[in-house]
Amino acid sequence: MFSLKSKKAVVTGGGSGIGQAIAVQLAANGAEVHILEITEQSGQQTLEKIRSYGGNATVYACDVSKQKDVLEVFAQIGAINILVNNAGIAHIGKADTTSEDDFDRIYNVNIKGVYNCLFAAIPQIRKSGGGVIINMASIAALVGIPDRFAYSTAKGAVKAMTMSVAKDYINENIRCNSISPARVHTPFVDGFLQKNYPDNIEEMFEKLSKTQPIGRMAQPEEVASLALYLCSDEASFITGVDYPIDGGFTTLNN
Known part of the structure; x- marks a missing residue:
């Protein structure tokens, strides 16, 4: 079960944390994994982990906030089956304590970066006859989190983009779901x-x-296991869904 043999996957922000765990998990189950990181060095640890057990991976330096750079990298990679939009940055602040520069920084990576990768990836997924997109959202998209105005705004947008993509490409055999960790x-x-x-x-x-x-x-590997399932053929009936993986945070904190 959950075999990704002969699948080609792109994981953004795959150099550490959740992104690294997802990249390693996908590769361990047979996928050829392409890691996008802000610098090649940022992805080296993930690359070494995957190659240590004979997995197949490549790292690319790419700023996901710059569409030209994203398009160039996806053109190099070619047809793909899986996109995991994981790259993102955090910010602490309320509406009246978040500077314009900080808001723009969060927007450019966490919203525009996801859009740029969708824009570049969907034609490449289409070449494969369909595939899977996973967007990393957050419980901040679902409930009020103190001092996370810009971050919550961005993750709410990611959840909304997920629903839109799932609807627009359902007849092209492209599934799109999101994961919302605590x-x-x-x-x-x-x-x-x-x-x-x-x-x-x-x-x-x-x-x-x-x-x-x-x-x-949560441990990053627990999120990665959910991502693996959603990327696999065993989840072929699932699209347009957000998955909170939150230890009860959104439903039991009362």
Whole structure:
């Protein structure tokens, strides 16, 4: 089950965290994985992990906010079967504390970057006779999260784009779904705690973990397993769906 043998996949932001786990999981199940990262060096660790067990992967330096660069990379890759739109950046702030520059930065990567990859990938998926698109949204698209105005705005747009793409291409054998994680223990979380709470990292980690009713953060591999399923033929009847993977955050925090 869940074999991706003979499938070609593109994973954006595949150099660390959730993106790395997804790239490794797809490759481990037979896919030829193409990783888009801001620099080639950013994707080297993922490349080494995949190649260590004989998997097939390539890394490309690509700023997803620049459509010309995205189109050039997708032209190099050619026909594909899978796109995972994972690249994204975070921001902390309310509507009146978010600067225009910060809002534009979030928009350019988290919204325009997803659009650019959809724009470039769909013709390449069409060449393969159809395929699968996974967009990484967030629980911030589903419920109110304090101090996440720009980030929530962007992830809400990603969820909406998912529904639109699923509707528009359903007759071309292109499925599109999104995944909305709660907090996931990634290097970003560790860096955030080190920067903002250097004197009480363990206490804050525990506090953030317990915001999920299940009592912990997710591991990137758990999100990757869901992505693998949605990319596989076993999920061929699923499109236009957002999947919260959140330890009960959106339904049990009451």
